[in-house]
Amino acid sequence: MPPPDDSAARPGGTPPQPRGAEGARPDTPQPAGTRKPVEAPAVPPVDGEPGEPAIPETGPDTPAPRTPTMPPAGGGPRKADGPKLPPSKKPARPPGAPRPAVPPQARTIDPEGDGAALGLPVLSRKDFVSGADVRWCPGCGDYAVLAAVQRALPELAETRENVVFISGIGCSSRFPYYMNTYGFHSIHGRAPAIATGLKATRPELDVWVVTGDGDALSIGAGHTAHMLRRNVDLQVLLFNNQIYGLTKGQYSPTSEVGKVTKSSPYGSLDHPFNPAALALGADGTFVARTLDRDPKHMQAVLKAGHAHRGTSLIEIYQNCNIFNDGAFFDFTERDSKPLRAIMVEHGKPAVYANGTKGLVVDGLKVRSIDLDGGRTAADCLTYDSSDKSLAFLMADQLFWDADLPRPFGVLYQEDRPTYDALLNEQVAEVTRQRGRGELAALLASGETWTIG
Numbered sequence: 001m002p003p004p005d006d007s008a009a010r011p012g013g014t015p016p017q018p019r020g021a022e023g024a025r026p027d028t029p030q031p032a033g034t035r036k037p038v039e040a041p042a043v044p045p046v047d048g049e050p051g052e053p054a055i056p057e058t059g060p061d062t063p064a065p066r067t068p069t070m071p072p073a074g075g076g077p078r079k080a081d082g083p084k085l086p087p088s089k090k091p092a093r094p095p096g097a098p099r100p101a102v103p104p105q106a107r108t109i110d111p112e113g114d115g116a117a118l119g120l121p122v123l124s125r126k127d128f129v130s131g132a133d134v135r136w137c138p139g140c141g142d143y144a145v146l147a148a149v150q151r152a153l154p155e156l157a158e159t160r161e162n163v164v165f166i167s168g169i170g171c172s173s174r175f176p177y178y179m180n181t182y183g184f185h186s187i188h189g190r191a192p193a194i195a196t197g198l199k200a201t202r203p204e205l206d207v208w209v210v211t212g213d214g215d216a217l218s219i220g221a222g223h224t225a226h227m228l229r230r231n232v233d234l235q236v237l238l239f240n241n242q243i244y245g246l247t248k249g250q251y252s253p254t255s256e257v258g259k260v261t262k263s264s265p266y267g268s269l270d271h272p273f274n275p276a277a278l279a280l281g282a283d284g285t286f287v288a289r290t291l292d293r294d295p296k297h298m299q300a301v302l303k304a305g306h307a308h309r310g311t312s313l314i315e316i317y318q319n320c321n322i323f324n325d326g327a328f329f330d331f332t333e334r335d336s337k338p339l340r341a342i343m344v345e346h347g348k349p350a351v352y353a354n355g356t357k358g359l360v361v362d363g364l365k366v367r368s369i370d371l372d373g374g375r376t377a378a379d380c381l382t383y384d385s386s387d388k389s390l391a392f393l394m395a396d397q398l399f400w401d402a403d404l405p406r407p408f409g410v411l412y413q414e415d416r417p418t419y420d421a422l423l424n425e426q427v428a429e430v431t432r433q434r435g436r437g438e439l440a441a442l443l444a445s446g447e448t449w450t451i452g
């Protein structure tokens with residue numbers, strides 16, 4: 001069971017309070033556990049620790065302790081009427097790149113797929129299900145993300161053989177086992193480095209990074225920042241559950257201040273990262289946020305991220321029902337979501353609360369207005385996902401201010417050359433000028449030493 005949230009008892013003063021009229025900024029973006037507690041599904045005892053999950057850190061061959069009970073989210077056929085997002089710009093592979101050979105096996109017919117137009121066997125969701133035993137805890141939000149990706153891929157991938165999922169370490173990082181594509185469950189925090197190398201040398205591949213808040217923002221924070229500034233053409237799924245799930249519930253760099261865990265019994269003192277603002281600060285070219293409990297929105301964001309050329313950072317609020325249950329319920333549950341979440345779309349007015357409220361920009365601040373007394377959506381901010389100042393305002397101010405809704409959707413998108421394309425162009429140009437090099441000749445060239 002998740003530890004009790006007794007952060008009020010933390011030493012060194014009271015926990016940060018919500019932002020008041022004077023504009024004080026709290027450290028606690030989303031106090032987990034302030035809503036009414038939600039019953040976690042019963043979890044059978046494992047290793048003598050009742051109620052705790054047993055997720056092996058590595059090794060797909062260990063017998064599964066339990067089977068998932070949560071059905072994949074987003075059931076039913078794919079719908080074309082999801083949120084409107086910027087149009088696709090990314091070709092399936094760089095112009096002129098040779099088409100990969102497609103093995104004849106492993107194809108099913110599904111009229112929804114787009115491979116038909118290319119004369120390819122058409123893919124369906126089932127083609128992307130590996131059949132490996134899924135080891136996440138029953139009720140974990142990871143299932144919904146897996147289902148959404150498997151549903152989106154038939155539309156996005158020409159062939160399974162072109163798709164690679166690269167992860168670090170964590171519950172979320174077990175993702176590649178469950179995808180019937182190429183994959184690499186790699187090194188803690190190093191998925192961006194491995195994905196960069198792969199994309200740079202095999203630009204025709206469609207490379208996805210799967211990572212958690214600990215993996216990407218603790219041990220891998222440096223790699224994440226460099227991947228973003230380089231703008232490597234990757235899709236990054238950042239599963240944010242505000243906790244280290246795999247290692248049984250330590251606070252993470254996105255946990256709120258005062259988080260009580262077994263490793264922080266008096267409450268954590270760390271100020272949390274805001275991943276969207278961090279990505280904007282690192283000059284990321286595509287920054288989006290979505291929710292495990294909104295599969296339609298998640299699929300639309302996945303497609304927009306895939307269409308973007310460059311690093312598409314997609315933060316996914318993911319419920320860890322064992323160690324941090326309800327961390328995002330304000331944004332996902334029917335009673336609170338309308339007031340606490342706003343779905344932004346490029347070119348659309350920023351309205352929320354079922355159309356009864358909207359956002360306006362007043363100087364350098366965002367304000368909420370009631371849409372009554374003659375005020376309509378036309379009086380609200382029209383969201384412009386190419387405006388970086390606006391994106392930063394939305395990502396930053398609305399993260400900390402509990403009186404305003406938190407934005408979901410594509411917060412920011414810009415076109416900038418990708419690192420992998422620039423690298424390949426440079427190599428081609430230098431090769432044209434100087435010819436193909438020889439590694440042995442290169443090593444023996446210039447100043448050399450003989451160690452005696």
Ligand SMILES: Cc1ncc(C[n+]2csc(CCOP(=O)(O)OP(=O)(O)O)c2C)c(N)n1
Pocket residue numbers: 057169170171172173188211212213214215216219239241243244245246247252
């Ligand atoms: C070098 C190294 N340091 C620490 C660990 C222990 N460890 C494994 S996963 C993990 C954190 C995972 O958290 P997160 O990325 O948020 O993934 P989640 O399990 O929540 O999906 C840690 C600290 C490790 N395996 N290797």
Ligand code: SF4
Pocket residue numbers: 053055135136137139140141142171172241245246319320321322323
């Ligand atoms: S993230 Fe939490 S609920 Fe999900 S598998 Fe890990 S420990 Fe279990």
Ligand SMILES: [Mg+2]
Pocket residue numbers: 170212213214239240241242243244245252
């Ligand atoms: Mg985590």
